[in-house]
Amino acid sequence: MGLLSSFSSSYFDGGCFLKVQNEIKDSNIRQFLLRASVASSTPKSLNFSEMKAQISEKFRIGVLGASGYTGSEIIRLLVNHPNFEITLMTADRKAGQSIGSVFPHLVTQDLPDMVAVKDADFSNVDAVFCCLPHGTTQEIIKSLPNNLKIVDLSADFRLRDVDEYKEWYGQPPQSTRPAERSSLPLIPLIKAKLIEVRNIIIDSKSGVSGAGRGAKEANLYTEIAEGIHSYGITRHRHVPEIEQGLSEAANSEVTVSFTPHLMPMSRGMQSTIYVELAPGVSTQDLYQELRSFYENEEFVTLLEKNEVPHTRHVRGSNYCFMNVFPDRIPGRAIIISVIDNLVKGASGQALQNLNLMMGNPENTGLLYTPLFP
Amino acid sequence: MGLLSSFSSSYFDGGCFLKVQNEIKDSNIRQFLLRASVASSTPKSLNFSEMKAQISEKFRIGVLGASGYTGSEIIRLLVNHPNFEITLMTADRKAGQSIGSVFPHLVTQDLPDMVAVKDADFSNVDAVFCCLPHGTTQEIIKSLPNNLKIVDLSADFRLRDVDEYKEWYGQPPQSTRPAERSSLPLIPLIKAKLIEVRNIIIDSKSGVSGAGRGAKEANLYTEIAEGIHSYGITRHRHVPEIEQGLSEAANSEVTVSFTPHLMPMSRGMQSTIYVELAPGVSTQDLYQELRSFYENEEFVTLLEKNEVPHTRHVRGSNYCFMNVFPDRIPGRAIIISVIDNLVKGASGQALQNLNLMMGNPENTGLLYTPLFP
Amino acid sequence: MGLLSSFSSSYFDGGCFLKVQNEIKDSNIRQFLLRASVASSTPKSLNFSEMKAQISEKFRIGVLGASGYTGSEIIRLLVNHPNFEITLMTADRKAGQSIGSVFPHLVTQDLPDMVAVKDADFSNVDAVFCCLPHGTTQEIIKSLPNNLKIVDLSADFRLRDVDEYKEWYGQPPQSTRPAERSSLPLIPLIKAKLIEVRNIIIDSKSGVSGAGRGAKEANLYTEIAEGIHSYGITRHRHVPEIEQGLSEAANSEVTVSFTPHLMPMSRGMQSTIYVELAPGVSTQDLYQELRSFYENEEFVTLLEKNEVPHTRHVRGSNYCFMNVFPDRIPGRAIIISVIDNLVKGASGQALQNLNLMMGNPENTGLLYTPLFP
Amino acid sequence: MGLLSSFSSSYFDGGCFLKVQNEIKDSNIRQFLLRASVASSTPKSLNFSEMKAQISEKFRIGVLGASGYTGSEIIRLLVNHPNFEITLMTADRKAGQSIGSVFPHLVTQDLPDMVAVKDADFSNVDAVFCCLPHGTTQEIIKSLPNNLKIVDLSADFRLRDVDEYKEWYGQPPQSTRPAERSSLPLIPLIKAKLIEVRNIIIDSKSGVSGAGRGAKEANLYTEIAEGIHSYGITRHRHVPEIEQGLSEAANSEVTVSFTPHLMPMSRGMQSTIYVELAPGVSTQDLYQELRSFYENEEFVTLLEKNEVPHTRHVRGSNYCFMNVFPDRIPGRAIIISVIDNLVKGASGQALQNLNLMMGNPENTGLLYTPLFP
Known part of the structure; x- marks a missing residue:
C-alpha cells in the first residue's frame, strides 16, 4: 500500500x-x-x-x-x-x-x-x-x-x-511547526528505544528568513552579517511542540535542551543533536534504524556514512539530509539534520x-x- | 510565425x-x-x-x-x-x-x-x-x-x-559568452539608432561563481566577503565578443568601456550601462523600443517604469530583468540589466x-x- | 608650513x-x-x-x-x-x-x-x-x-x-558629506584641467551601514544578502554637494552622472569614475597629478600602477585608496577610489x-x- | 599584586x-x-x-x-x-x-x-x-x-x-591553541567543582579565517556563503589540548564532545557549551564563580545576566565575552563564549x-x- x-x-x-x-x-x-x-x-x-x-x-x-x-x-x-x-x-x-x-x-x-x-x-x-x-x-x-x-x-x-x-x-x-523538523531523526530512534530520552540536546542554527519580513533592527543586514548569536535560549516558542512530539514517541514526558542560533544566511536550518545511546546500542544501530525508517521517504535522505550534511545542499528544495556520527564520549552519538527552513521547514511541507x-x-x-x- | x-x-x-x-x-x-x-x-x-x-x-x-x-x-x-x-x-x-x-x-x-x-x-x-x-x-x-x-x-x-x-x-x-548578456539591451537600441555607439560604458557587477570552482586564493570566502573590487579593467576576455556583437548591430566598429567588479554574491550579474542618446531621442523612446523588441520574449522582462532591477530577483532563473532611466546629464540614459550568471548567463541559455x-x-x-x- | x-x-x-x-x-x-x-x-x-x-x-x-x-x-x-x-x-x-x-x-x-x-x-x-x-x-x-x-x-x-x-x-x-569622498580624485584633476568636466560618470557601490540603523524592510539581511541593486538613480541626495565641489574646482557649473548601488557589505564604498581626458592628456598625466597632489596626505594613498583598490583593504580605517587606469576607449580614463564609509566617509573624517x-x-x-x- | x-x-x-x-x-x-x-x-x-x-x-x-x-x-x-x-x-x-x-x-x-x-x-x-x-x-x-x-x-x-x-x-x-579558548569558562567551573566533568558538550561555530589563506575548493566563497556545516566531527585537532586543559583542572581524565561548525563569517568563534551542574549547584553559582574569577581580567567579560554574547561584538578585538544560562532540563546549564579567532584566538593572545x-x-x-x- x-x-x-x-x-x-x-x-x-x-x-x-x-x-x-x-x-x-x-x-x-x-x-x-x-x-x-x-x-x-x-x-x-x-x-x-x-x-x-x-x-x-x-x-x-x-x-x-x-x-x-x-x-x-x-x-x-x-x-x-x-x-x-x-x-x-x-x-x-x-x-x-x-x-x-x-x-x-x-x-x-x-x-x-x-x-x-x-x-x-x-x-x-x-x-x-x-x-x-x-x-x-x-x-x-x-x-x-x-x-x-x-x-x-x-x-x-x-x-x-x-x-x-x-x-x-x-x-x-x-x-507542528518548522522547528520540529528537528524531530525528524529523533522520533524513529526514540520509538525504537535506541536512544535515551533524557538529556537530548538540540543546538540549532537557523537562517534569517525564519524571522519573517517584518522590519526589525535586529534583522538588518548590518546586525546579522559576519556573525552568529543564540536567541531565545531555553524559551524558544518551538520547544513545547518538539517536546510534545518526542513525548508521544516515547510514551513519557520528554524535556529537551533547545538552543537556536541566528546565522548569516537567508535560508537553511541545521540541527546538531547530542544524544545518549541506550545500553548496548551503537551508532551503527542508529544509522540502520534511520536507513530503514526513511528508505521510502523521497524527501528525507540519510547520507552515506561519514558524509556531513550541509544546509547549502538543500537550499530551495524540500529535502531533509541527515546523518549520525559517533561521539568521542563513549555511549553518545551526534545527529545532524539540515533543511531549507522556508521549504521543508514551512511552505514545502505545507504543500x-x-x-x-x-x-x-x-x-x-x-x-x-x-x-x- | x-x-x-x-x-x-x-x-x-x-x-x-x-x-x-x-x-x-x-x-x-x-x-x-x-x-x-x-x-x-x-x-x-x-x-x-x-x-x-x-x-x-x-x-x-x-x-x-x-x-x-x-x-x-x-x-x-x-x-x-x-x-x-x-x-x-x-x-x-x-x-x-x-x-x-x-x-x-x-x-x-x-x-x-x-x-x-x-x-x-x-x-x-x-x-x-x-x-x-x-x-x-x-x-x-x-x-x-x-x-x-x-x-x-x-x-x-x-x-x-x-x-x-x-x-x-x-x-x-x-x-558568445555570459558577459555578452550585457548586450541584450544595447543591440536593439543600436539597431534602431536610438543611442550613439561612441562612449558606451558598461560597469558590470558579477557573482563569484563566474570564476569557477577552481581553488584560488583570490576567491576564498575571506578574500571576497564584505567587499568589492574591479578586475580585468579594460582587458576582460569578454570585451571582444561584446564589441563584435555591437559592431554587427551598428554596421561599424564599436569600442566599449567594460569594467567588471567582483561582488560578495555567488550568483548574479548586473550591468549598469551609460549611453548617449542619439539627437532628438528621449529615454522614453528607449523604453518603448525595448518594450516592443522584447514583448514576446519570455525570458527578457522590461520592468515597469522606475522599477529597479535587482540581481536577487532573478536568482536561479533564466530571466533577464532590465530597465532604462534618464541620466542627470541631459542627452544621456542609464540602462540596467540583471541576470543569474549561471543560468541566463551560462547553463540556462545553453539549454x-x-x-x-x-x-x-x-x-x-x-x-x-x-x-x- | x-x-x-x-x-x-x-x-x-x-x-x-x-x-x-x-x-x-x-x-x-x-x-x-x-x-x-x-x-x-x-x-x-x-x-x-x-x-x-x-x-x-x-x-x-x-x-x-x-x-x-x-x-x-x-x-x-x-x-x-x-x-x-x-x-x-x-x-x-x-x-x-x-x-x-x-x-x-x-x-x-x-x-x-x-x-x-x-x-x-x-x-x-x-x-x-x-x-x-x-x-x-x-x-x-x-x-x-x-x-x-x-x-x-x-x-x-x-x-x-x-x-x-x-x-x-x-x-x-x-x-560636505560622505558621498563627496567620490570627489577626492576628481577635484585635483579638474583643477589641473586634465579631465573634461562634461560627462563625468560616477558609478558608486556602497555598504549597508550608510543607510543607518533604522528598521526598514529594504535593509533586512534577507533583502540585501547575495545581490546588488541601484537606488536613488539620478536623484541621490549627495549629488548636489558633489556637483558644488566640482563646480568650484572647475569655476563653471558641473553636472555629473551619479548612480549608487547597494552592496551586501556592512562597510565600504567604491567609486568607479569614468572620465574624458582633456586634449593631449594621458592616463599617466592623471597618475602623476594625483601622486604629487596627495603625496603628503597621510590618509589618501595612490596605489602603485595597476594595483586595484579593494574596499576590504580600507575597512575600519580612515584611508582612501585610489588609482587610475586607461580605458579601452581612447581619450578616456577610469578612476577607482575606495573608503570605509563609516570612517573616511563619516566619523573618521569628522574626527x-x-x-x-x-x-x-x-x-x-x-x-x-x-x-x- | x-x-x-x-x-x-x-x-x-x-x-x-x-x-x-x-x-x-x-x-x-x-x-x-x-x-x-x-x-x-x-x-x-x-x-x-x-x-x-x-x-x-x-x-x-x-x-x-x-x-x-x-x-x-x-x-x-x-x-x-x-x-x-x-x-x-x-x-x-x-x-x-x-x-x-x-x-x-x-x-x-x-x-x-x-x-x-x-x-x-x-x-x-x-x-x-x-x-x-x-x-x-x-x-x-x-x-x-x-x-x-x-x-x-x-x-x-x-x-x-x-x-x-x-x-x-x-x-x-x-x-595551547585558539580552540582552547573554549576552555576559558570551563576551567574555573571545573576547578570550583561546580560542574560535572562528564558529558561536557562543546558545539563550536567558527569563522573561515581559521582555515588559513591556502587555496582550497572547500573554502571558496561559493562553497561557504549562505550555509553552515560541521567538520572534523569528534576528531578535530584541538580536542586533545582542550581535554588536557580540562583534565588538569579536574585532576582526572576528561573526555569532551567537541563539534566544530564552519560559518559564513571571516572572523569569530562561538562556543555553546552544555554542562551538567554538580549536585546542589545553580546556574547562579556558575555566574558568580565566573564573575569573581574574571573580574580583574581586562579581556574576559562576563556579560550582564541574560545578555547574549555575539561574535560580531568582539570582532577585531582581544575580548572574550561570555555568559551562562539555565537549561530547560533541570540540573543543566548552557555556557556561551565568543572571541575573534584571529585575535583572542591567535595573534592577540600571542601578543x-x-x-x-x-x-x-x-x-x-x-x-x-x-x-x-
Whole structure:
C-alpha cells in the first residue's frame, strides 16, 4: 500500500490525522485543520483516474498573508504546480498591490492582485494556506467558510490553545511547526528505544528568513552579517511542540535542551543533536534504524556514512539530509539534520500536506533540485 | 510565425545560425557548434506531433566537465527536463566518483558516475554540453563523434580563432559568452539608432561563481566577503565578443568601456550601462523600443517604469530583468540589466539553445521561478 | 608650513574654512560649524607645548545621536583618543540606557549613559559631534550653547539652506558629506584641467551601514544578502554637494552622472569614475597629478600602477585608496577610489576635522590599520 | 599584586610558566617557548621606569610566516604597538615581495620586505612570532638562534611530541591553541567543582579565517556563503589540548564532545557549551564563580545576566565575552563564549603573551575596540 492509499485509508476513516508512517506526518506536519464537514464531504472512493480528471480542472488555492516569506515561497511552489492554481492572495497592508510590486521576483507570473482578507471572495477557492503573522490567524480562520480546506503555517494554535481549539472545531488541531523538523531523526530512534530520552540536546542554527519580513533592527543586514548569536535560549516558542512530539514517541514526558542560533544566511536550518545511546546500542544501530525508517521517504535522505550534511545542499528544495556520527564520549552519538527552513521547514511541507489532502502524490510540484552554489 | 518555426526555417535552410529575432539569438547565444553533417541529418519536416513522439524517448545528453559550476547547473536544469536525460558525465579529475560525492546537492538524483573524457562512450549520447575549463575544449571537441550536437559553454573558441576554427569545421563558430548578456539591451537600441555607439560604458557587477570552482586564493570566502573590487579593467576576455556583437548591430566598429567588479554574491550579474542618446531621442523612446523588441520574449522582462532591477530577483532563473532611466546629464540614459550568471548567463541559455536545436519549445525545462530570499 | 599651522593661520584670519590644500579640506570636510564667538575665543598663538598641556586635561566631547552607526563609530574612535574624552551621549529613544545595552561591542568601555538631548547638560562639554537623523539636526543645533564647537555628520544643512543658515550663524556652513569622498580624485584633476568636466560618470557601490540603523524592510539581511541593486538613480541626495565641489574646482557649473548601488557589505564604498581626458592628456598625466597632489596626505594613498583598490583593504580605517587606469576607449580614463564609509566617509573624517579645530595633529587617534580579512 | 608582578615572580623563580591566575595563562596561552638561557638573561628586578627606558628603544620583532592570516593579524597589532617594532618578516613563497603586494591593507605601513626563512637575518631580532603552516614549525624553530624569544601560533608541537620536545629544549612546551579558548569558562567551573566533568558538550561555530589563506575548493566563497556545516566531527585537532586543559583542572581524565561548525563569517568563534551542574549547584553559582574569577581580567567579560554574547561584538578585538544560562532540563546549564579567532584566538593572545614575556603590561597595544558593524 503506497503512501497515498495509506493516507487515504486513515483519512476517510473519520480521523483527521495523516497516518503515513515514515515521515511521521501524523505528528510532524504543520497545523492541518479540517472541519468535520469538510472531511466528510471529501469523496471516499476517489480512484486515481477520477483524481486525474478532477485535477485537470486544477484546485483553486488562496494564500492568506501573501506578502511574507512563507507566503512568497508557497507562491513560488504553486506557480509551477500541475494541479493547483492561485486564485486569491491576501495581504492587508499591501491590499491593491500587484505581486510584482510586493515581490519583484514573481513579476513574470500572472497572478491576482493582493486584497485585504476582509474583502476576500472565497467563493472560487478550494483550499487556503494561512501564512499570517502570529496572533492574527485564529480570528481569521474562524471567519472562513466552512467548506475550505486549510493548511496553517502560522504559530497561532499553540498547544495551550488545544481546549479552546476543540471547542471551536470539534477536534484537536494538528500543530507542528518548522522547528520540529528537528524531530525528524529523533522520533524513529526514540520509538525504537535506541536512544535515551533524557538529556537530548538540540543546538540549532537557523537562517534569517525564519524571522519573517517584518522590519526589525535586529534583522538588518548590518546586525546579522559576519556573525552568529543564540536567541531565545531555553524559551524558544518551538520547544513545547518538539517536546510534545518526542513525548508521544516515547510514551513519557520528554524535556529537551533547545538552543537556536541566528546565522548569516537567508535560508537553511541545521540541527546538531547530542544524544545518549541506550545500553548496548551503537551508532551503527542508529544509522540502520534511520536507513530503514526513511528508505521510502523521497524527501528525507540519510547520507552515506561519514558524509556531513550541509544546509547549502538543500537550499530551495524540500529535502531533509541527515546523518549520525559517533561521539568521542563513549555511549553518545551526534545527529545532524539540515533543511531549507522556508521549504521543508514551512511552505514545502505545507504543500506536501495539501497534496495529500487533495489526493495528489505527495511530491507533486515539489521536485526542485537544490540551488547550489 | 512562432519562435520555433522561425528557428526551424533558418535552421534548415542550410545555415547554422539561430534566426530568432527578438532575443538576438543569432549573435547572443553561446558557442553553438553544428557540423555540416549534423545539420543535414536533422529531419527538415518534423512536425510537432512527430517531435512529441521523438521526445517521448528523450534525447540522451552528455555533460563534459560536469564537476564545475556551469556543469552542475546544467545538471540541475536537466534532471527535471521532460525531453532530455543525462546519460554521460565526464570530469577528468573526479573520474569514477558519483555525482553525490562531487556535488552533494545532487545526491538524490539517479545519475551516471563521472568518467574521464578519454574513456567516455558517446554511442548513447545525442548531444553534449561542453562545460570544460578554458584551454581544453578545442582538442576535446575535435575528438568527438561527428554526429553529436554540441553546445559549448567554454570560452575557448575566441574570436581570434575564427580562421582556424573555420578550417576545422567548415563554418564559423557562434561565439558568445555570459558577459555578452550585457548586450541584450544595447543591440536593439543600436539597431534602431536610438543611442550613439561612441562612449558606451558598461560597469558590470558579477557573482563569484563566474570564476569557477577552481581553488584560488583570490576567491576564498575571506578574500571576497564584505567587499568589492574591479578586475580585468579594460582587458576582460569578454570585451571582444561584446564589441563584435555591437559592431554587427551598428554596421561599424564599436569600442566599449567594460569594467567588471567582483561582488560578495555567488550568483548574479548586473550591468549598469551609460549611453548617449542619439539627437532628438528621449529615454522614453528607449523604453518603448525595448518594450516592443522584447514583448514576446519570455525570458527578457522590461520592468515597469522606475522599477529597479535587482540581481536577487532573478536568482536561479533564466530571466533577464532590465530597465532604462534618464541620466542627470541631459542627452544621456542609464540602462540596467540583471541576470543569474549561471543560468541566463551560462547553463540556462545553453539549454535554451539546445531546446531550439532539438525542436523543443525554447522554455522547456526552464520555467524556474527565481529563488528569493 | 605644516598642516597644523596652515590650518591655524586661515582659521584665525577670521575665516571658518580649513585651508589645508592637499586633501581639499576646505570644501570636502563635513559640516563644520563655528560660531564667530567660538572662533575668536580660541587662542591664536597656542604653541605645541601649550597644546600638550591643554591636551593633558583632554577635551570633553559630546556625541549627539549616539545610538546610530555614525554615532557608535565616533565613539569607537574616541575611546582610544589621547586628547578627547566622551562626557555626554544623547539618544532620545534610548535615553537612560547604557552604551552596552545599545551597542554591546562597547560594553567594556566606561562611558556615560545615554540621555535625551533635551536633558543634556552641556556645561562639561567642549565640542560635539552631531550624528542625528536627517531632519532633526537644525533645531537641535540652534538650541546648543554658543561656546560649543560642532562637527555635524548629518545631512541637514543642505545647500539650499545656505541663506537661512547664514541668517542664524552669520556665516555660511561648510557642508560636505560622505558621498563627496567620490570627489577626492576628481577635484585635483579638474583643477589641473586634465579631465573634461562634461560627462563625468560616477558609478558608486556602497555598504549597508550608510543607510543607518533604522528598521526598514529594504535593509533586512534577507533583502540585501547575495545581490546588488541601484537606488536613488539620478536623484541621490549627495549629488548636489558633489556637483558644488566640482563646480568650484572647475569655476563653471558641473553636472555629473551619479548612480549608487547597494552592496551586501556592512562597510565600504567604491567609486568607479569614468572620465574624458582633456586634449593631449594621458592616463599617466592623471597618475602623476594625483601622486604629487596627495603625496603628503597621510590618509589618501595612490596605489602603485595597476594595483586595484579593494574596499576590504580600507575597512575600519580612515584611508582612501585610489588609482587610475586607461580605458579601452581612447581619450578616456577610469578612476577607482575606495573608503570605509563609516570612517573616511563619516566619523573618521569628522574626527580628523575636530583634531584640526582643536589643534591636534590631524591623524591623532586615527591610525587604525584596516581590519582584513 | 598586579598581573605583571604576579607574572614576574613566577617567571623569575626559574619556571617558564606564566602564573597569572585569572585568565589561566599558565595553561591556556599558546605555545610559549623560552630556552633556559633566555629566561635567565632577563633582568629580575626591572622596575617600571627601567622598563620604560628599555621600551623607548623598542624590542625588535620577527614574524615567521607573515603571508597567512595569523601573520597579517600579528602585523596589524604590532604596527601600532608602542614597544615593539617589526624588523623581519619571512614568507617562503612570497620572498622578495613587499607587504603591500601580499596584503594590500598594510600598504601604508613602512615594513621590511618578505624574505625566505632560510635567508633571514636574526641578528636584529629579539623575539619572533611563529605563524608557520602546520608541519613546518619544528624544523625551523630548531634552527633559530638560542637567544631568541619565541611565541608559536602554529599547531605543530602537539601533545604527543612532549617527550621529543623536552629532549630538544630541556623543558616541556606550553602548548595551547585558539580552540582552547573554549576552555576559558570551563576551567574555573571545573576547578570550583561546580560542574560535572562528564558529558561536557562543546558545539563550536567558527569563522573561515581559521582555515588559513591556502587555496582550497572547500573554502571558496561559493562553497561557504549562505550555509553552515560541521567538520572534523569528534576528531578535530584541538580536542586533545582542550581535554588536557580540562583534565588538569579536574585532576582526572576528561573526555569532551567537541563539534566544530564552519560559518559564513571571516572572523569569530562561538562556543555553546552544555554542562551538567554538580549536585546542589545553580546556574547562579556558575555566574558568580565566573564573575569573581574574571573580574580583574581586562579581556574576559562576563556579560550582564541574560545578555547574549555575539561574535560580531568582539570582532577585531582581544575580548572574550561570555555568559551562562539555565537549561530547560533541570540540573543543566548552557555556557556561551565568543572571541575573534584571529585575535583572542591567535595573534592577540600571542601578543598578550609576548607583552608578559617582555615585561609590558599585558594589554599593551591590544586595546582595540571591536569593529561593529
